[in-house]
Structures are given as C-alpha cells and as structure tokens.
Amino acid sequence: MSELLDQFLAEGQELVEAASEHLLALEREPGDRASLDGAFRAVHTLKGAAALFDLSPMERALHAAEDLLDALRGGRVPVGRAALDPLLALIGASEDWIAAIARTGMLPEVAVAQGGALEQALRAAETTPVGGPTASAATPPDWLPDLMTAEAAAIAAAQAAGHRLVALRYEPAPDCFFMGDDPLALVRAVPGLVALRLLPRTPWPETGPEPFTCNLVIELLSTAAEAELRPVFRLVADQVAMLALAAMPAAPAGPGAEPVGRSLRVDAARVDALLDLVGELIVAKNGLAALVPQAAVADPRLGQALAEQQAGIDRLAQALHRTVMGVRMIPLARTFRRMPRLVREAAAALGKPVALELRGEAVEADRAIVDGLFDPLLHLLRNAIDHGIEAPAARIAAGKPEIGRITLEARREGEGIVVEVADDGRGLDPTRLRQVARERGLLPEPALAGLSDEAALQLVFRPGFSTAAAVTTLSGRGVGMDAVRAAVEALGGRVTLATRQGAGTTLRLLLPGGAAVTTLLLVRLGDEVYGVPVEAVAETARIPAGHILPLHGGEAFVLRDRTVPLLRLAALLGLPAGPRGAGVPVLVIGTGEARVAVEVDGFAGRAEVLLRPPTGLLATMPGLLGAALLGDGRVHVVLDLPGLIG
Amino acid sequence: MSVRLDGMVIRLEGECRVEEAEPLLALLQEAAGREVDLGAAGPLHTAVVQVLFALRPRIRAIPGDAFTARWLLPLFGVKEGQQE
Incomplete structure (x- = not known):
C-alpha cells in the first residue's frame, strides 16, 4: 500500500474522531462556535x-456535509438534531469506510448506496430554514x-x-420599576459572576433617561450552572435567556488555526524495528554477562x-529499552474518543438517554493495548446501555435521574493501568x-446451587452466557463477556466485576502499561532451538x-515419589524423534496431579526477547506463542507448551 | 434623604431606592459638570444605576458598596466619543 494512502x-x-468530538460538543452546546468551526475544518480536510x-x-457525501x-x-x-443526526451518521460511515480501505485498499461496495443516501439526507437538512420547527433552542442567540x-x-x-461559563441576558420589562422589581438586585444574587454588561434597550432620548422606565438590558457571565441561575431569576424567567458556553468561540476560524504540537509522525513499523534492535542488544548484553566469569578465571x-x-x-540497554517502549506509548484518548458517538448511537437505538463521561484519556499505554481495548470497551459500553441502564420509566420509578450515567475512566495504578x-x-x-446459567445448562445443578453470590457473578464470563431475556441485536452481536475477557487477557490483562443491586455495575480492566520483555528458556530439538517462556516451566531436570x-x-x-507422564517434544510437534542419550533432559510443566514432563534434546540457555505474536500461516497453528528474533539473526519459534499438550 | 447636593458634588448616601432616581436626574441635568460621590452609598436601585449609566457623570470616591465598586463602577466610565 502506498505511503500516501497509509497517511490518509x-x-x-x-479527522473522523475530531469531527465526531466537535459534533457531539455542538449537540451539548448548540451555541459553541469553536466546535462548529472545528467540525467544519475536520470535514473539509477529510x-x-x-x-x-x-x-x-x-x-460527495463529505462535500454535502x-x-x-x-x-x-x-x-x-x-x-x-435535524442537522447533527445526518452529520454524525456520515462520520460513522466514514469511519467504517476508512477501516474497510485499510483492510482491502478500496471503498466497500455498499459505500455507493450508503454515501448517496447520506448525501441526500445532508442536502435535505441544509434546506431546513432557520425558524423551522427545530430552530427553537438550538440557534445561537444573536446577542x-x-x-x-x-x-x-x-x-x-x-x-x-x-470554569464552564453560562451567558445570561436579562431584558427587564420597561415598566418593571412600577412592579416593584429591582433587576440589579437579582444580579447581586448571581453566584459566580465573572462579567457584567449594561446596554440601553433603545437609544437614550435627547432629554435623558425616563427615570421610571427601565431601558436597560443586562448581560452577564457566570461560572454557576444554569440550574443554579434559574432560581435567582424565577420571577422574571420570561425576560431571561441563558446559554452554557463550551469553549472560546472568539477563536479565529480559518483552517490550521488549531495549535500544533511539536510531534513527528513515525511509522509504527520503524518503532517496532527499533524495539527489535533493542531486544537484540539485551540478548547480546546477556551473552557478555556469560563471558565475564570465564574471563575472570583466565585473568x-x-x-x-x-x-x-x-x-x-x-x-544503558535497559534505559534504551524503557525509552523505546515509551515511544510506543500513546494516550488512551485514541480509543476513548471514538466511544461517545458509538454510545450515542447505541443509546438512541435502545431509546435510553445516556450520558457518557470520559476520564483519564491522557493516561498512556502501549499502542497495542490502546488499540486492542477498542472492541472490549465498546462491548462493555453497549452492555451497560443494553443490560445495565434501565428504561427511563423504570429509572424514574426507582428514584434515579432519567438519564443513565456511564463513566469510562482510566488511571495509572502501580506499573499498570x-x-x-x-x-x-x-x-x-x-x-x-x-x-440463566441453569436454563442454558452452563453448569450442573449441584454446582450452581453451591455457588456463592460472588462466584455467581462470574457466570457472566462463561461462554454462551447472556443476561438478556432475549439476545438483542446490539450487545448480543456474536460476542459475550467471555469474548471481552479473552480479548483483555490477550493484552496481558484481566477483568473483574463489581455490582450493587439497584445501584450499578463496574467492570474493571487491569492492564499492563507496556509490553514487556519475555524471558525464554531455550531448548534444543535436533538442529533447532525453540523458546519456552520461563513462567510456563515448573522445573528442568535430567532423568536417567x-x-x-x-x-x-x-x-x-x-x-520425588510421584509418577509423571513423559511426552516427547518431537512427537508433540509431529517431528521424528532423535536418539535418546543416557541422561534425558526434561521440562516439567504444571503442578500436582497435572504435572507433565516434556522431553527435549538439550537445554540451550536463557534469553530475554521481545515476543512477536505469530503472523500469517503461523497464526493458525496451535501451540505457538510467536517468534523471537535473536541477535545472531536466527528466529526462534516460541512454544505454548500447555497449549501444545492440550 | 439620601441624595444631597454639596457644592458641585452630588452625594448619594445609604440605600438608594427607586424614588431617588428622579431627584438625581434633576440635579445632574440642572448644571453640567456635577460629580457624584458614591463613597457613602449603599446598594443602588436599578433606576438610579440607569441614570448614572445614561448620563455618565464623573464618579468621586470608591463606592462603599462592594457590588457597586466591583461591577457597576467600570460601567459608569466616560462615554465613547464624549470626553469630559
């Protein structure tokens, strides 16, 4: 694929993320000029x-947008909504198209029909005049x-x-003094006042102001929320307009006005190549360590x-390793920011109003983790909307706010996130x-009855489990919590669940901050050397x-007084077995009754490597963890012994 | 009595109610260049503020009322294109 296309x-x-973020901000704050400009810039560039x-x-569809x-x-x-809905739909479609282009190099065939329909919807929205049925609160006021x-x-x-600001305009009725009103006395009661302006409602007469006619318009900005301001003006609510401001709308609008960070776009493959070199350096360093005792004997x-x-x-090698790993670290924002639009879609499809709050987007993790979190997080969020959040009527009946609240939060904790x-x-x-587990036959009855409540919660992680009475189209789309758990474990993490009946559910994903160096035990089989992660090996031994x-x-x-079955690695790999020597080298894996020994031809030391997941044909083979490139240029296949034994 | 003429200075004292707007307007229109002293003034009614805002006389002394000093005094500044 061409470099230009990669960059695109x-x-x-x-750009899709930026557009979606700005459009959602605009939905919350229709008067937010900066978001409107931001969305325009993103769509224009795209x-x-x-x-x-x-x-x-x-x-063509983007042009209409x-x-x-x-x-x-x-x-x-x-x-x-008349304008924002088709815009967000197009942004969603664009995201899908870009993903399809990344996979296949071209737009999917449906894009022709899909793009045409979106173009029409956008053109239709463009002809909705101001003052139409949807105009009302959405139009930014001219003042x-x-x-x-x-x-x-x-x-x-x-x-x-x-601070978030609310702009308020109060046009007291001209005869308000006769009604006993003192408009500025209300302003005195405004919490969080940061700016106050007075304007004449009509130009002052030549003869000076009419002392008993109020000709003033009061405008102010406050850091208090609209809900706090409303009570202050409750008796003159018809004379007051207010609007929450999102960002600085006075910012210049032209393209390229966004502040540019001092950053360099580097192809991820180059960073990985650098990381490979660092890995080899670590291996070479280990080789040097082995020479030191030998040298000490001689001199x-x-x-x-x-x-x-x-x-x-x-x-130095360790510092270099940390630094290069740091380059691979990116903020979680890359995945988090795609969620609000998808949550909005899901919430709309289910008719449940939901507010999503994002926290800790700046927390960094290895790129593989940030990207790998997208699917599990999306599934968890959809689950929360579908199964967690109640229908609005049920929420009101339970004394909860009508709008469901979902928080997506990241933070550092120790070495991980x-x-x-x-x-x-x-x-x-x-x-x-x-x-549900009983109905689906997930566990035999006695086992189910014996489960503590805590253990029963873990049932949701079992394959084939769905808590919905009927699998809905949304969260039941082929994946369950078991898939979420598998995806998170593949990233080196784990999932825990906490719930309080009636109060909500929290899914916690504990993840490593970065990918780590794996220590391999190297074993010889014929002329080949294979790697086995040391964690998988309980002990090594030589058996007569x-x-x-x-x-x-x-x-x-x-x-040690226990019978241990012996398997030959050659047989496990489907290779011809070599002759057996007097002392047979074995790796013992597993513990207790599950102990198994695997016979190899010899041990070849240890190595610290960066494990690369298997790709291509290798990815389809069971029992493979991946490959490791050593300093001498040889590639070692890394075995998943427990997986190989089955 | 909280609107009082003292030479060229109009002194507002204590809480200034809606009915003070008319005498204040009259005193300001009677002779050009009269100044207003808000040092002893309490909260100002909107009608009084309106007179000061429309005519923009020179204000003497920092208003004793904190809200007036912080938020209203800057609004009584000299009108654009109408120095002195």
Missing part, C-alpha cells in the same frame, strides 16, 4: 483527502457573539481556570574490568444469573534413561 488512513481516522484517492461516494456545516456557520440552518467579544478577557481567564583483573563495563552496558466502565443501572442479580518406564502405551518416570 491514519489522518482520516484522526473531503480534500478523499478527493486525492478518487473515493467519490465518500467525497461541508456545505451543511457552512450553512450552520452562516446561521442559515439552525444547529439541532451572544457581541457579549463574547466584549468579555473575551474575562472568558479566557475563567476558562483557563477550568581476574580483566574479569573485574569486564564486569564493570558489562554493568554499564546493562544499565486500570480502565473502568461503570454504570448507575440496575446492577446484576446473582439469583437471576444462576437461573533407565528410569523411564512404559505406561498405558506412553512413558512415565517417578519424580
């Missing part, structure tokens, strides 16, 4: 990129830009301090000097889980050939 795919994904690659259905966003910017079309400009300094200061002073040098190289998906829904009911006895058509020997 990477940038396209980022359209330009699509044009380069002759992706015409995508380009650009026109619609331009109409929103010009105030010709109101900001509201706002003026206030924003006049109070830009106060806004910048408040936003820099992390103690040379040995001493070599040991000191070796320690220095050891430190924790990612949590928490909902405030109905929680899991152990009794019901047991019942005479102690090996035939047993049930196989072989076994006695180790």
Whole structure:
C-alpha cells in the first residue's frame, strides 16, 4: 500500500474522531462556535483527502456535509438534531469506510448506496430554514457573539481556570420599576459572576433617561450552572435567556488555526524495528554477562574490568529499552474518543438517554493495548446501555435521574493501568444469573446451587452466557463477556466485576502499561532451538534413561515419589524423534496431579526477547506463542507448551 | 434623604431606592459638570444605576458598596466619543 494512502488512513481516522468530538460538543452546546468551526475544518480536510484517492461516494457525501456545516456557520440552518443526526451518521460511515480501505485498499461496495443516501439526507437538512420547527433552542442567540467579544478577557481567564461559563441576558420589562422589581438586585444574587454588561434597550432620548422606565438590558457571565441561575431569576424567567458556553468561540476560524504540537509522525513499523534492535542488544548484553566469569578465571583483573563495563552496558540497554517502549506509548484518548458517538448511537437505538463521561484519556499505554481495548470497551459500553441502564420509566420509578450515567475512566495504578466502565443501572442479580446459567445448562445443578453470590457473578464470563431475556441485536452481536475477557487477557490483562443491586455495575480492566520483555528458556530439538517462556516451566531436570518406564502405551518416570507422564517434544510437534542419550533432559510443566514432563534434546540457555505474536500461516497453528528474533539473526519459534499438550 | 447636593458634588448616601432616581436626574441635568460621590452609598436601585449609566457623570470616591465598586463602577466610565 502506498505511503500516501497509509497517511490518509491514519489522518482520516484522526479527522473522523475530531469531527465526531466537535459534533457531539455542538449537540451539548448548540451555541459553541469553536466546535462548529472545528467540525467544519475536520470535514473539509477529510473531503480534500478523499478527493486525492478518487473515493467519490465518500467525497460527495463529505462535500454535502461541508456545505451543511457552512450553512450552520452562516446561521442559515439552525444547529439541532435535524442537522447533527445526518452529520454524525456520515462520520460513522466514514469511519467504517476508512477501516474497510485499510483492510482491502478500496471503498466497500455498499459505500455507493450508503454515501448517496447520506448525501441526500445532508442536502435535505441544509434546506431546513432557520425558524423551522427545530430552530427553537438550538440557534445561537444573536446577542451572544457581541457579549463574547466584549468579555473575551474575562472568558479566557475563567476558562483557563477550568470554569464552564453560562451567558445570561436579562431584558427587564420597561415598566418593571412600577412592579416593584429591582433587576440589579437579582444580579447581586448571581453566584459566580465573572462579567457584567449594561446596554440601553433603545437609544437614550435627547432629554435623558425616563427615570421610571427601565431601558436597560443586562448581560452577564457566570461560572454557576444554569440550574443554579434559574432560581435567582424565577420571577422574571420570561425576560431571561441563558446559554452554557463550551469553549472560546472568539477563536479565529480559518483552517490550521488549531495549535500544533511539536510531534513527528513515525511509522509504527520503524518503532517496532527499533524495539527489535533493542531486544537484540539485551540478548547480546546477556551473552557478555556469560563471558565475564570465564574471563575472570583466565585473568581476574580483566574479569573485574569486564564486569564493570558489562554493568554499564546493562544499565544503558535497559534505559534504551524503557525509552523505546515509551515511544510506543500513546494516550488512551485514541480509543476513548471514538466511544461517545458509538454510545450515542447505541443509546438512541435502545431509546435510553445516556450520558457518557470520559476520564483519564491522557493516561498512556502501549499502542497495542490502546488499540486492542477498542472492541472490549465498546462491548462493555453497549452492555451497560443494553443490560445495565434501565428504561427511563423504570429509572424514574426507582428514584434515579432519567438519564443513565456511564463513566469510562482510566488511571495509572502501580506499573499498570486500570480502565473502568461503570454504570448507575440496575446492577446484576446473582439469583437471576444462576437461573440463566441453569436454563442454558452452563453448569450442573449441584454446582450452581453451591455457588456463592460472588462466584455467581462470574457466570457472566462463561461462554454462551447472556443476561438478556432475549439476545438483542446490539450487545448480543456474536460476542459475550467471555469474548471481552479473552480479548483483555490477550493484552496481558484481566477483568473483574463489581455490582450493587439497584445501584450499578463496574467492570474493571487491569492492564499492563507496556509490553514487556519475555524471558525464554531455550531448548534444543535436533538442529533447532525453540523458546519456552520461563513462567510456563515448573522445573528442568535430567532423568536417567533407565528410569523411564512404559505406561498405558506412553512413558512415565517417578519424580520425588510421584509418577509423571513423559511426552516427547518431537512427537508433540509431529517431528521424528532423535536418539535418546543416557541422561534425558526434561521440562516439567504444571503442578500436582497435572504435572507433565516434556522431553527435549538439550537445554540451550536463557534469553530475554521481545515476543512477536505469530503472523500469517503461523497464526493458525496451535501451540505457538510467536517468534523471537535473536541477535545472531536466527528466529526462534516460541512454544505454548500447555497449549501444545492440550 | 439620601441624595444631597454639596457644592458641585452630588452625594448619594445609604440605600438608594427607586424614588431617588428622579431627584438625581434633576440635579445632574440642572448644571453640567456635577460629580457624584458614591463613597457613602449603599446598594443602588436599578433606576438610579440607569441614570448614572445614561448620563455618565464623573464618579468621586470608591463606592462603599462592594457590588457597586466591583461591577457597576467600570460601567459608569466616560462615554465613547464624549470626553469630559
């Protein structure tokens, strides 16, 4: 695939995320000029990129989106669901198309029809005039830009301090003084006031103001929420308009106005190549360590000097390893930011209003982990909406806010990271889980009855389990919690679950911060050397050939008064077995009754390597963990012995 | 009595209610260049603020009322294009 196309795919994904983020912000704050400009820029750039690659259905739909966003910017079309829904639908489709292009190198065939339909929907939304049925609250009020400009300094200061602002305009009735109103007395009661403006409602008469006619308009900005401001003005609510501000709308609008971080886009493969080299350096360093004792025997002073040098190289190699691993670290934001739009879609499909809160997007993890979290997190979020959050009526009946709340949070914890998906829904009911497990025949009755409530919760992780009475189209799409667990474990993590009935469920994903160096035990079989992760090996031993006895058509020997079955690695790999020497080298794996010994031809030491997952044809072979490249250029196959034995 | 003329200075004292707006307006319109002293003034009614905002007389002394000093005083500044 060409470098240009690669770049388009990477940038396209980022632009889709940016557009989606801005559109969702705009949905929350329809007057937010910065988000509107941001969405326009992202769509404009994406359209330009699509044009380069002759992706015409995508380009045409994006062009319609650009026109619609331009109409929103010009105030010709109101900001509201009528405009945002087709825009978000297009962004969703674009994401799918980009993923398809990454896989196949071209737009999927459905894109022609899909793009055409979206283009039509966008063009239709563009012709909805301001003042139409959807205009109402969504149109940014015309007084706002003026206030924003006049109070830009106060806004910048408040936003820099992390405050969200509400803009309020109060037009007291001209005869309000006769009614006993004192408008500014209300303003005195406004919490969190950061700016105040007075304007004449009509120009002052030549003869000066009418002392008993109120000709003032009051505009203000406050850090208090709308809900706090409303009570202050409750008696004059008809004379007050307010609007929450999201970001600094006075920011310049032109393309390229976003601040550019000092960063360099490097192909991930180059970073991986660098990491491979570091891995080889570590292996070479280990080889040097082995030479030190030998040198010390020949010449103690040379040995001493070599040991000191070796320690220095050891430190440097480790520092280099940490640094390169750091380059692979990216913020979780890359996965987190794709969620709000997908959650919105899922919530809309199920008719459950849901607010998603993201926290800790800046937490970093290895790229493989950040990307690998996408599917499990999406599944957990959909699960939370589908099974966790109750229908609005049920929530109200339970005394909860109508809008369901889901939090997606990441934080560092020790060496690793924790990612949590928490909902405030109905929680899991152990009794019901047991019942479902019974109906599905997941466990025999006595085992089910004996499960503690805590253990019953773990049933959701069993293959074939779904708590929904009927598998819905959404979260039941072929994957269950067992798939989530498998995906997280493949990333080197684990999943735990906590629930409080009626109060919600929290899924906790504990993940390593970065990929780690694996220590391999190297074993020889014929002319080949294979690697086995040391964690998989309980012990190594040499068994006198005479102690090996035939047993049930196989072989076994006695180790510390216990019979251990013996398997030959050659047989496990389907290779011809070589001749057996007097002392038979074996790896003992497993513990207790499950102990098994695997016979090899010899031990070849240890090595610290960076395990690369198997690719291509190898990926389909059972019993393989991957491959490791050593400094001498040889590739060692790394075996999953427990998997090989089955 | 909380609106009082003292030479060229109009002194507002204590809480200024809606009915103070008319005498204040009259005193300001009677002679050009009169200043307003808010040093002893309490909370100002909107009608009083409106007179000060529309006519923009020179204000003397820091208003004794904190809200007036922080939020209203800057609004009584000299009108654009109408120095002095």
